[in-house]
Amino acid sequence: MKIRFCGAAKEVTGSCHMVILEDGFKILLDCGMFQGENNDELNRQWFFKPAEIGAVILSHAHIDHCGRIPKLTKDGFEGNIYSTPATRDLAAIMLMDSAKIQENDAEFENKKNAKFGNSASKPVPPLYTIKDAGRSMKNFVTFNYNRWFRIHDRVEVLYRDAGHILGSASVTLRIQEGKGIIMLGFTADIGRPERPILKDPEPMLPVDYLICESTYGDRLHEQAPAEEQHFLQIITETCVKKKGKLIIPAFSVGRTQEIVYMLDRAANRNLLPPVQVYVDSPLAVNATNVFQTHPECFDHDLHEYMLFDKNPFGFNGLNYVKTVEESKSLNEHDEPCIIISASGMANAGRVRHHLANNIEDPKNAVLIVGYCTPNTPGGMLRNGAQEIKLFGEVRTVRAKIEIMDSFSAHGDQKEMLNFIKNQLPSVQKTFLVHGDERVLQVWKNHLMDNGFSQVTVPSLGQEVDLLRPESNP
Ligand SMILES: [Zn+2]
Numbered sequence: 050m051k052i053r054f055c056g057a058a059k060e061v062t063g064s065c066h067m068v069i070l071e072d073g074f075k076i077l078l079d080c081g082m083f084q085g086e087n088n089d090e091l092n093r094q095w096f097f098k099p100a101e102i103g104a105v106i107l108s109h110a111h112i113d114h115c116g117r118i119p120k121l122t123k124d125g126f127e128g129n130i131y132s133t134p135a136t137r138d139l140a141a142i143m144l145m146d147s148a149k150i151q152e153n154d155a156e157f158e159n160k161k162n163a164k165f166g167n168s169a170s171k172p173v174p175p176l177y178t179i180k181d182a183g184r185s186m187k188n189f190v191t192f193n194y195n196r197w198f199r200i201h202d203r204v205e206v207l208y209r210d211a212g213h214i215l216g217s218a219s220v221t222l223r224i225q226e227g228k229g230i231i232m233l234g235f236t237a238d239i240g241r242p243e244r245p246i247l248k249d250p251e252p253m254l255p256v257d258y259l260i261c262e263s264t265y266g267d268r269l270h271e272q273a274p275a276e277e278q279h280f281l282q283i284i285t286e287t288c289v290k291k292k293g294k295l296i297i298p299a300f301s302v303g304r305t306q307e308i309v310y311m312l313d314r315a316a317n318r319n320l321l322p323p324v325q326v327y328v329d330s331p332l333a334v335n336a337t338n339v340f341q342t343h344p345e346c347f348d349h350d351l352h353e354y355m356l357f358d359k360n361p362f363g364f365n366g367l368n369y370v371k372t373v374e375e376s377k378s379l380n381e382h383d384e385p386c387i388i389i390s391a392s393g394m395a396n397a398g399r400v401r402h403h404l405a406n407n408i409e410d411p412k413n414a415v416l417i418v419g420y421c422t423p424n425t426p427g428g429m430l431r432n433g434a435q436e437i438k439l440f441g442e443v444r445t446v447r448a449k450i451e452i453m454d455s456f457s458a459h460g461d462q463k464e465m466l467n468f469i470k471n472q473l474p475s476v477q478k479t480f481l482v483h484g485d486e487r488v489l490q491v492w493k494n495h496l497m498d499n500g501f502s503q504v505t506v507p508s509l510g511q512e513v514d515l516l517r518p519e520s521n522p
Contacts, residue, residue, distance in 0.1 A: 050226050050515045052233075052260070055096040056081055057483040058509040061422065062113040063088075064483060066260055067097055068233065071226055074201050077105045078220060078235045078260070082116025082147070085396065085422035092117065092176055096510050100125035104200045107132040108237030109217035110139035110302065116147055119177040122185035131200060133208055134191040135216025135343040139302055141186055142335045146301075148182035150397065151175040193345070194218065194251075212240030212250035213458050214303035215339070215346050219253045229517045232256040232475070238264070238483070239460040239468050245310050246340075246361075248348045250460070250468055255475035257518045263484025264420060264459040266492025271455035277311060281320060283416060283451050288324045288385035293412035295386075296448075298400045298427055300393035301333035303458050304419055306340055308389055309362050314354075316364040327379055329370040329390040329399050337362050337369075380406045393418070394425035401426070405439040413448040418456040423485075462495060470499070477518050478503040 050070055056063030056079075063083035068076040075097065083091045099121050107115055107130060118130060118140070132140065155175035162170050192198045197205045203225040208218035220235040234256035242249040271279065287295045299305045305328060315321040328334070340362065344352070354361055370376050376399050379388060390400035404426065407413045421427030426437050430450050436443050460468060472479075479501050481489050489506045496504050507513065 050224065050231060051512050052480070052515060053096060053512040054480070054482065054507040054509060056083065056509070057113070058507050058511065059486050059489065061264060061420065061483055061485060063091070064108075064114045064237070065117070066235065066482070067102075068222070070201075070203060070224065072203070074103045074203070075101055076200070076204065076222075077102050077121075079108055079114045079237065080105055080117045080121050081114040082112050084113050084394070086424050089176075092120075095124070098125070100127070102126050102128060104128045105130040106200070106206055106220050107136060107140070108220055108235065109211065109214055110136045110143050111214060111238070111300075112143055112147055114237065115140050115143065119144055119148060119181040119185045122188065123177050123181040128188065129190045129200065130185070130188045131190055131192065131198070131206065133193055133216045133218050135339070135346050136218070137189045137191045137216075138339045138342065139214075139216055139336060140189070142332060142339065143302065144182040144185065145179060146332045148175075148177055148179040151177055152179065197223070207254065209251045209253055210248050210346075211237060212242070212244065212247050213238040214240075215247065215343055219250075221254050221256060226517050231258070231515060231517055233515070234259045234472070236261045236469065238262055238458070239465050240458055241270075241460045241464050244458075245307060246348065246351055247346060252468060252471045255472060257475060257477050258515050259469065259472055259476050259479045261469060261479055261481055262459070262465070263481045263489050263492045265454075265457065265461045265488070266465065266481075266484055266495065267488045268454070268461055269463055270457060270461040271453070276453065276455040277315070279453060280311065281315060283414065283453075284324070284387065285322055287412075287414040287449070288387065289322045291412040292385045293410065293414060293448075294388060294407050295414050295416060296400065296403045296407055297387065297389045297416045297418060298393055298395040298404070299389050299391065299418055301330045301391045302336040304393060304456060305330065305333040305389055305391070306337055306362055307456060308418070309337075309367065312367070313358065313361050313364045316366070317358060321366075323366065324385050324387060326367045326387045327370050327389065328367070329376050329379065329388055329403070331371050332391060333389075334369045334371060376402070379403070394421040394427040395430070396422075396425035396427065401439055404437075405442070405444060408437070408444050408446055408448045411447045411449070414451055415448050416451045416453060418453050420457065420459070462492065466495070466499060473500050476501070478505065478515075480513075481506045
C-alpha cells in the first residue's frame with residue numbers, strides 16, 4: 050500500500066492525498082483547491098488520472114479541502130464522494146459559489162486579453178462551471194460520525210467530529226492488506242476544544258500511520274474569555290471612540306457565524322455598543338441557513354443558549370447584506386459600523402471593496418481573524434505592510450491593523466498535540482502536511498520532543514510505501 054501526497058505538501062492549501070491499495074484501488078483523501086496568487090496552473094493539473102480514482106473521502110467543506118471536486122468529476126471521476134451530511138450541504142453552496150468565481154475569473158481574463166490585443170491567445174476555459182459543480186453533487190454519499198462504513202471490499206472508514214467547522218471530520222481507514230490490517234488516520238483540519246457553536250474535537254482511534262495537519266504547529270492561541278474582551282475593546286476603540294468602521298475579512302463558513310454568535314451573546318448581555326453590524330457575503334447568508342439545519346453538530350452550550358434565544362445568528366442591529374447595491378451603499382454612509390465580509394484572506398470577494406474604500410482613513414480598523422497566505426492582501430496586512438494593492442491600485446495603509454488568531458478554527462500547538470497524543474503507543478510514522486515550511490519544522494521538532502519517533506514532511510508528488518506493522522501480522 051502507498052500514499053502519494055498530491056497537495057498541501059509543504060504548504061497550507063490544496064489538501065489531497067492518494068491512498069493506493071495493493072489491488073490497485075485508489076482513494077483520495079480530500080480534493081482541495083490551491084489558494085493564493087498564481088496557483089491556476091497547479092489547480093489545472095493532477096498527480097493521477099481522475100478516472101482511475103475509486104472513491105473520494107472528504108473531511109470537510111473548506112474550499113482548500115473540497116474545491117477541486119467539480120474539476121475531478123469534469124475530468125472523468127465517477128466514484129462516490131463520501132462526507133458527513135453537514136459537509137455535503139455546506140459543500141453544495143461552497144462549490145456552486147466557487148464555480149461562479151471560476152466562471153467570472155475566466156471571463157475577466159479573456160476580456161483583458163482581448164482588450165490588450167492578445168487576440169491570438171486562446172480563450173481560457175474556467176477551471177469548472179456551475180454545471181460541473183451541480184453534476185459533482187450527484188456523487189455524494191453521506192455518513193454521520195462514529196459509524197463505520199465500507200467503501201471497498203478491503204476498506205472501512207470512520208468519521209469522528211474534528212470540531213473545526215460544521216460537519217468537519219477526522220478520517221480513519223481500516224484497510225485489509227494481505228492477511229493483516231493497516232490502520233491509517235488523516236486528521237484533516239484539527240479544531241479546538243471549548244469553542245462556541247461546535248462540539249469539541251473527538252480523538253481518533255489508534256492508528257499505525259498518521260497524516261497530520263500543521264497550520265498552527267508553531268504557536269499558542271489566546272483563550273476565551275480574554276478573547277471576547279479583546280474583541281469588544283477593538284469595537285469600542287474603533288466605532289465608539291474614533292467613530293470609524295471596523296472591517297473584518299472573514300471566511301463565510303465558520304468564522305463569520307462564530308463572530309456573529311459572539312456579537313449576539315454580547316448584545317444579549319448589553320455589552321455591545323450601539324453600532325450597526327453588516328454581514329456582507331451572500332455565501333455567509335446561505336451558510337448560516339445550513340448551520341441552522343444541523344443541530345447535531347452543535348455543542349451543549351449552544352443548545353442551552355437556544356432555549357432563550359432561538360436565533361443565535363441574529364440580533365437587533367445585525368444586517369445580512371445580499372445584493373451588490375446594498376453592499377455598495379455601505380461605502381456611501383459615514384456612520385461607524387462593523388462590516389464582516391469575505392474572503393478571509395481578502396484576495397477575493399466583496400471585502401476588497403470595503404478595504405479599498407476604508408484602508409486609507411486612520412479612524413478605521415481592519416481586524417484579521419485567521420490564517421492568510423503571505424502573498425494575499427490579508428497576509429500582507431498581517432505582516433505589517435505599509436501599502437497594499439487592491440484592484441490594481443496601490444493604497445496606503447492608514448487604518449489600524451488588529452490581529453486576533455483566537456478565532457481560528459485550527460487548534461494551536463498544544464491543542465493539536467492533545468488531539469494526537471493518544472496515538473503515541475501505536476503510530477509507526479507520522480506525515481506532516483498542511484503547513485508553511487518554517488512551521489512544519491517547528492511542529493516536527495515539537496512532536497519529536499514529545500515522543501513521536503518517525504515524523505516526516507513529504508514533498509508535493511512524493512510517494513511512500515506503507516508496510517503492515519510488525520506488531521500487527
Ligand atoms: Zn479547514
